[in-house]
Amino acid sequence: xxxxxxxxxxxxxxxxxxxxxxxxxxxxxxxxxxxxxxxxxxxxxxxxxxxxxxxxxxxxxxxxxxxxxxxxxxxxxxxxxxxxxxxxxxxxxxxxxxxxxxxxxxxxxxxxxxxxxxxxxxxxxxxxxxxxxxxxxxxxxxxxxxxxxxxxxxxxxxxxxxxxxxxxxxxxxxxxxxxxxxxxxxxxxxxxxxxxxxxxxxxxxxxxxxxxxxxxxxxxxxxxxxxxxxxxxxxxxxxxxxxxxxxx
Amino acid sequence: xxxxxxxxxxxxxxxxxxxxxxxxxxxxxxxxxxxxxxxxxxxxxxxxxxxxxxxxxxxxxxxxxxxxxxxxxxxxxxxxxxxxxxxxxxxxxxxxxxxxxxxxxxxxxxxxxxxxxxxxxxxxxxxxxxxxxxxxxxxxxxxxxxxxxxxxxxxxxxxxxxxxxxxxxxxxxxxxxxxxxxxxxxxxxxxxxxxxxxxxxxxxxxxxxxxxxxxxxxxxxxxxxxxxxxxxxxxxxxxxxxxxxxxxxxxxxxxxxxxxxxxxxxxxxxxxxxxxxxxxxxxxxxxxxxxxxxxxxxxxxxxxxxxxxxxxxxxxxxxxxxxxxxxxxxxxxxxxxxxxxxxxxxxxxxxxxxxxxxxxxxxxxxx
Numbered sequence: 001x002x003x004x005x006x007x008x009x010x011x012x013x014x015x016x017x018x019x020x021x022x023x024x025x026x027x028x029x030x031x032x033x034x035x036x037x038x039x040x041x042x043x044x045x046x047x048x049x050x051x052x053x054x055x056x057x058x059x060x061x062x063x064x065x066x067x068x069x070x071x072x073x074x075x076x077x078x079x080x081x082x083x084x085x086x087x088x089x090x091x092x093x094x095x096x097x098x099x100x101x102x103x104x105x106x107x108x109x110x111x112x113x114x115x116x117x118x119x120x121x122x123x124x125x126x127x128x129x130x131x132x133x134x135x136x137x138x139x140x141x142x143x144x145x146x147x148x149x150x151x152x153x154x155x156x157x158x159x160x161x162x163x164x165x166x167x168x169x170x171x172x173x174x175x176x177x178x179x180x181x182x183x184x185x186x187x188x189x190x191x192x193x194x195x196x197x198x199x200x201x202x203x204x205x206x207x208x209x210x211x212x213x214x215x216x217x218x219x220x221x222x223x224x225x226x227x228x229x230x231x232x233x234x235x236x237x238x239x240x241x242x243x244x245x246x247x248x
Numbered sequence: 249x250x251x252x253x254x255x256x257x258x259x260x261x262x263x264x265x266x267x268x269x270x271x272x273x274x275x276x277x278x279x280x281x282x283x284x285x286x287x288x289x290x291x292x293x294x295x296x297x298x299x300x301x302x303x304x305x306x307x308x309x310x311x312x313x314x315x316x317x318x319x320x321x322x323x324x325x326x327x328x329x330x331x332x333x334x335x336x337x338x339x340x341x342x343x344x345x346x347x348x349x350x351x352x353x354x355x356x357x358x359x360x361x362x363x364x365x366x367x368x369x370x371x372x373x374x375x376x377x378x379x380x381x382x383x384x385x386x387x388x389x390x391x392x393x394x395x396x397x398x399x400x401x402x403x404x405x406x407x408x409x410x411x412x413x414x415x416x417x418x419x420x421x422x423x424x425x426x427x428x429x430x431x432x433x434x435x436x437x438x439x440x441x442x443x444x445x446x447x448x449x450x451x452x453x454x455x456x457x458x459x460x461x462x463x464x465x466x467x468x469x470x471x472x473x474x475x476x477x478x479x480x481x482x483x484x485x486x487x488x489x490x491x492x493x494x495x496x497x498x499x500x501x502x503x504x505x506x507x508x509x510x511x512x513x514x515x516x517x518x519x520x521x522x523x524x525x526x527x528x529x530x531x532x533x534x535x536x537x538x539x540x541x542x543x544x545x546x547x548x549x550x551x552x553x554x555x556x557x558x559x560x561x562x563x564x565x566x567x568x569x570x571x572x573x574x575x576x577x578x579x580x581x582x583x584x585x586x587x588x589x590x591x592x593x594x595x596x597x598x599x600x601x602x603x604x605x606x607x608x609x610x611x612x613x614x615x
Contacts, residue, residue, distance in 0.1 A: 050458045050615075074461040084452040088266040089259065100255040101462035129266075 001026050001153050001184035002047060006056035009042050009208075017042050018208040019056065024184040026152065029175060031199035032188040035236060039208040040188035041081070041157055047186065048078045048155050061153050074102070077146035079156040083138040087131030091122055091141050094130055095148055102149035109148075116144040119177075120170065136167030143174055154178055156187035160194060172198050196228045204232060206239040249466055256470020257477065260444075264478055270440065274482050278432045279489050285551055286421045286494055289382075297344040297384050299324045300334035305351035310395070314349050314369075317391045324387065338372055345384040346372040371555075382423065385555050390583065421496035425487065426577035427550035429505075430512055432482050434544060434570050437516025438523060439537035441475055445524035446533035455615040464614065472517060479513040480506075500580035504587050508580065512573045515597045518604040519569070525611035544570040549578070569600040 002024040009017040017039040024030045032040045045051035047058055049069035058065045061075035085094050092113055099109040117123045120140040130138060139159070146154065156175070160168040175198050178185055189195050195202055196216050204212040204219065212219045212235045216228050223238075225231035264270050301318060303311050319326045324345075329337075337343040348370040371388050373381035448454045457467045487505070490496040498505065520537070527533035547557060548570035557565065565571055572593030579585035587594065 048459055050455065070461045070463075073459060076459075078459040080452065080455070080459070082452045084456045086259070086263060086453065088263045093259075093262070097255065097259045098456075098460065100252070101457065101460040101467075103461065 002030075002058070002060050002186055004043075004047065004056070004058040007043065007046060007053050007058055008055040009039070009046060009051065010054040016208050017046070017053075020205075020208075020210055022203055022210065022213060024153075024186050026184050027179055027182045028200045029179050029185040029187070029198055031195040031202045032186065032205055033190070033192060033195050033202060033232060034188075034205035038205045040205055043205070044078075044155050044157050044186065044188060048076060049073055050078075061151075074149070075151050076153045076155055077149070077151040079142055079146045079154070079159055081157045081161065083142035085130045085133075085138060085141060085145075088129060090127050090129050091117060091133075092126045094141060095145055098145045099148045104149060112148060112150070116148065120144055120174070136163050136170070139163055139167060140170060140174075143171065147178070152183055154183050154185045154187075156185065158188055158190065160189065160191060168194070192228045192232055202228070204235045206236050209239070211235050211239045249463070252462060252466045253470045253473060256467050257473040260471055260474035261477065264474065274432070274436060274440065274478060275485055278428045278435075278482070278486055281431075281551075282421070282424050282428045282486070282490060282494065286424050289420045296325050297323055297380060297387075298342065299326050299345045299347060299384065300337060300343045301326055301328050302331045302334055302346065302348040303328060304331075304348070308352060308355045310354045311349040311351070314391060314395060317394070318347065318388075321387055321391075323383065335372060338374060341374070344374070344380050345388075347388060348372075381556060382420075382552050385553050386423065386582075389553070389555070419496070421490060421494040422582050423578070424551065425490040425494075425496040425498070426581040427574055428490070429483055429486050429509065430548075430570060430574045430577050431545055431550045432486060433479055433509065433512035433573070434516050434541055436475060436479050436482065437513070437518075437520035438541040439520075439534060441517050441520025442523035442527060442533040442537045443530050444471070445521065446527050447530035449524070449613065449615060450529055452615065458614055475517050476510070476513050479517075480509060483509040496581075498581050500584035504580045505577065507587065508573065508577050511594060511597060512577075515569060515573070515601045515604075518601045518608060521608035521612070522604040525608055525613065544568050547571075549574045569597060572596050 002022075004023070005021050007017060007020040008015065020039075020043060022030065032043065034040050042051065046053045047060055047065060049060075049065050049072050052066060060072045063071040063075065065072050086097070089097065095113045095116065096109065099105070099112065104112065114123075114126075117126050120143065122137060122140055122144070125133065125137060130141060133141065143156075143159070146156070154175075159171045159175070163171065172194060175185055175187065179200075199216065201213065201215055202219050203210045212222060212231075214222070219235070220226065220228060220231040223231050223234040225234055264274075299318065301315055303315065315326070315328070318324055331346070331348060334343060334346040338346050350367040350369060354367045369388065369392055371385060373384060445454075454467075457464055483506075487498070487502075491498065523536055523540070524533055527536050545551075547561060547565050548554070548568050549565075550570070554562070554565050554571070572590065576587070576590035576593050579590060580587070
């Protein structure tokens with residue numbers, strides 16, 4: 001569902017992402033973990049077609065991210081770091097607006113809105129303006145917006161950043177249910193425990209390069225670490241000792 | 249595509265309707281200004297201006313014609329006297345206005361076919377009585393305009409317009425209505441559009457659009473349609489309140505006025521988009537928009553005739569885009585002039601729109 005081959009991004013002569021190659025299969029959750037500035041968000045944005053790769057290719061749901069961006073967008077749900085909701089619109093109006101932008105309308109869209117609000121526990125807040133929402137409620141609504149058009153692929157950037165325990169749990173459950181529904185999920189995270197719990201595979205990315213890719217157990221075993229956190233520190237230290245000191 | 253554009257417009261209108269600040273600045277503020285200024289200066293209605301007319305060089309056909317035109321105006325009580333006596337009376341407050349008619353140099357200019365430099369008609373007024381000066385200057389301007397057009401040989405058209413000037417007494421609300429209309433359009437573009445677009449960018453709402461299969465240009469088209477609709481509604485409310493509540497008169501064509509509202513809307517929307525490309529935050533956009541809008545509001549003849557502003561500022565006033573819009577709207581509202589008479593000003597507005605569009609398109613950023 002997601003295929004990246006030699007994906008690169010250069011900003012002002014400085015490479016930010018260097019030759020990433022990986023795939024995410026249907027019903028699989030791949031976590032991109034790495035220190036700040038490692039290139040996680042840049043990678044996600046190239047796959048979501050909001051940033052053009054400098055080199056390399058990628059397909060999402062079978063469509064090329066450079067040549068067929070509109071088709072990619074029609075088949076991918078994106079959750080950015082900032083929910084980006086219209087504060088003066090209600091939850092239902094926000095979802096309805098994005099549903100329209102994705103080509104949905106009428107009774108099927110209204111049913112989808114009710115279904116998603118129910119699923120994420122926002123039914124009571126359907127007619128409440130989002131400027132009155134808590135951060136957790138906003139994030140849940142942003143997730144609902146990302147899947148309003150029922151896309152087969154999800155790209156989530158730091159989906160639990162800054163959320164309380166219950167909201168984080170709701171997001172993790174959402175990712176698990178998306179996997180059960182057969183979606184391919186690619187997400188970035190700083191929280192290794194969370195990545196360990198939800199990811200089928202993990203890619204550790206340092207300085208724009210993937211230095212480890214495998215199941216959490218494989219990533220730990222390769223460096224003789226007992227926990228994913230230890231493994232992460234060991235991998236980062238191998239590739240960028242300065243960064244490892246800061247992280248650990 | 250059209251359905252998509254309408255979806256964006258509907259969303260943006262809903263947000264506008266729920267934004268109390270936007271409603272206040274877009275609709276209530278212009279009406280408040282018109283009500284306050286119009287009421288404060290309403291004592292000029294039914295006012296008789298004691299006007300001294302100075303005729304140098306013993307008079308000539310042109311000055312006699314102008315004197316006759318001035319005497320025809322109901323609002324003027326005309327006396328002919330020499331300049332020194334008239335100015336002394338003005339300083340004492342015994343005269344409202346002193347009009348010094350052109351002498352023999354005007355006859356020479358006429359003989360030259362109007363190719364030489366314009367001959368001045370000097371008007372002295374009391375700077376402390378601005379509302380009186382506004383009324384007087386508007387009347388004298390109308391007569392000079394009429395005579396200028398006679399010189400160009402279009403006497404048949406001019407006779408009708410001259411009668412209008414002579415018969416209609418300008419009220420403060422007649423004068424203010426077009427100025428407030430133009431000001432509302434300017435505010436909507438320079439402060440409204442730039443702040444909304446910058447806020448959408450700052451809150452990553454524009455970037456969100458890029459993550460959907462919706463064509464980005466259609467999103468912008470939807471926003472432009474939203475602002476155009478609110479500008480027309482705002483203009484409609486200002487005209488309705490101006491006419492029905494404050495008793496302002498629209499002498500000219502409402503269709504022409506609507507056309508000017510649409511032209512002004514396009515011009516200032518485009519300038520607002522251009523401003524949004526250089527400001528990083530909504531606050532910066534608001535500050536930048538205000539920095540451009542407020543001087544224009546006071547210089548371009550919105551609240552008082554530009555003739556009251558010092559000569560040194562006139563070249564600056566000439567280049568401001570609000571000036572030709574106010575002039576064209578005022579000519580339609582108070583004198584019933586045709587749009588053709590303001591073709592040059594409208595073309596100048598078009599040039600502003602094109603220049604701003606070039607900046608907006610080249611520099612527009614979605615994030």
